[in-house]
Structures are given as C-alpha cells and as structure tokens.
Amino acid sequence: MDVALTETELETIWLTLRLATTVTLILLGVGTPLAWWLARTRSRWKGLIGALVALPLVLPPSVLGFYLLLAMGPQGPLGILTQALGMGTLPFTFWGLVVASVFYSLPFMVQPLQTAFESIGERPLEVAATLRASHLDAFFTVAVPLAMPGFLSATMLTFAHTVGEFGVILMIGGNIPGETRVVSVQIYDHVEALEYLQAHRLAGVMLVFSFLVLLALYAWRPPPPKGG
Numbered sequence: 001m002d003v004a005l006t007e008t009e010l011e012t013i014w015l016t017l018r019l020a021t022t023v024t025l026i027l028l029g030v031g032t033p034l035a036w037w038l039a040r041t042r043s044r045w046k047g048l049i050g051a052l053v054a055l056p057l058v059l060p061p062s063v064l065g066f067y068l069l070l071a072m073g074p075q076g077p078l079g080i081l082t083q084a085l086g087m088g089t090l091p092f093t094f095w096g097l098v099v100a101s102v103f104y105s106l107p108f109m110v111q112p113l114q115t116a117f118e119s120i121g122e123r124p125l126e127v128a129a130t131l132r133a134s135h136l137d138a139f140f141t142v143a144v145p146l147a148m149p150g151f152l153s154a155t156m157l158t159f160a161h162t163v164g165e166f167g168v169i170l171m172i173g174g175n176i177p178g179e180t181r182v183v184s185v186q187i188y189d190h191v192e193a194l195e196y197l198q199a200h201r202l203a204g205v206m207l208v209f210s211f212l213v214l215l216a217l218y219a220w221r222p223p224p225p226k227g228g
Contacts, residue, residue: 008177009186009202016182019094020162023101027109027158028151030102035113036139054111056104065171068100072172092174097182100172101162108157116150117143153217160213164206 005013038050056064072078072090078099079089090096120143128138144151166184173180175189183202190199 005201005205006198009198011178012181012183012186012202013205015094015178015180016163016184019097019101019182020159022098023105023162024109024155024159026098026102027105028155031106031109031113031154035110036117036143038110038114039117054107057107061104061165061167062171064104065100065168068103068168069171072096072099091172092176092180094173094179097169097173097180100168101165104165104168105158105161108161109154112150112154112157113147116147116153119150120146156213156217160210163209 034049034053038046038053069091070076072082074080074083074089082088082090087095090099124142124146125138128142133141164184165182166188169180169182170185170188173182173185175181175185181189183206187199187202187206190196190202
C-alpha cells in the first residue's frame, strides 16, 4: 500500500506554506504597530478597534469570506481599486487568498503582541526616555526585546492558523490546482471522493504539524524574573 505523497499533494503543501509565510510576514508588519497602539493608547476608539480586530475569532468563516468576496469583486471597493491599478480582481487568485487570510488571522498576531506590550509596563520606557532615547529607539531597543516571547507566540499562532484555514479559503479561492488549492481544501476533495487513504496522509501531516506547533508553544517558557 503506497502511502507516499503524490506530486499534486506536495504542490498543495508548498502552496499552503507559501501562503502562511506570506500572511505571517505581512501581519508582522501590519499587526505590530496596531498592537503597540492598542497597548499604549487611551483613545476612545480603542474598544472599537480592538473589537474589529477580534471579530474573526467569533465570526463564521463563511460570513467573513462572503463579505470579502463582495469587497474584492468587480463592484466592490477593493475590486474597483485593484482593477484601477491594473491588477484585475483578486477572488480565485493566490493574492486573494493572502488578503482574506490577513483579515482572518489578524487577531492571532495582534492579541499576543498587545498582551506582550502591555506586560512591559511604563518603567522601562521611562528609563529609556531619561537616557534621551527617541520613541522609535525605545520601541526597537526596549519594547521589542522585552516583548520577544509575544512575537514568537504571535508568529507561530498566525502561521499555524493560516495553514489550517478552510472556510474563508474556499469562499475566496475556490479549488484551483496550483493557484488556490491548499492542504485543507485538498483533504476535503479526498474525503468527498471517498479517497480515505489519501485523506489520511494529508490529515496526518496536518496533525503532526499542529501538534509540533503547540508543543513548541507550550514547552517553551521564558526564564522567570529573578528576585520576583
């Protein structure tokens, strides 16, 4: 009984890893300043922005995918913009998956970072200010190193969550080989075709990957503070 992954399945794994890597890098750039603002601001808009960031945690993926599909379609605001830029429309393309996954995985990046930034407290930044460090210098030399456990957690969770997406992916990308067919969609195809052995192979890969991510996340602990 052959249990080796086929060329098509390897292609879906590569596409999934490419998608998760792209989304994680984008969200590191977008989510970091957003999390810093949420951790530091006293604006009355903080609650509203925080709720919008967390919305994908409770919103059914099909609902989010539906509205993103409308937004990125020919008559939607994002669709009109991308067409004006000569990019066509994004649904049923790899970059459509990227945009949808950025929205869907946003809380998995922002919330751990926000918690990490809030745990720093005011004292380290006040000390940096007395040493005449600019706000930017204090952020990169004080806040980022102290929040590094949060960065590691946020990166791992975002990557793993993107790998496991299904509902939003299917709504936005459909099932196009080499373009939008990721691992979760490929497993669904195998099950729908009653190809349980093939489904077991890919599901096993996902199971091992998910377990290793969680193992690393829970096994790794920063050293306890001394004298505390």
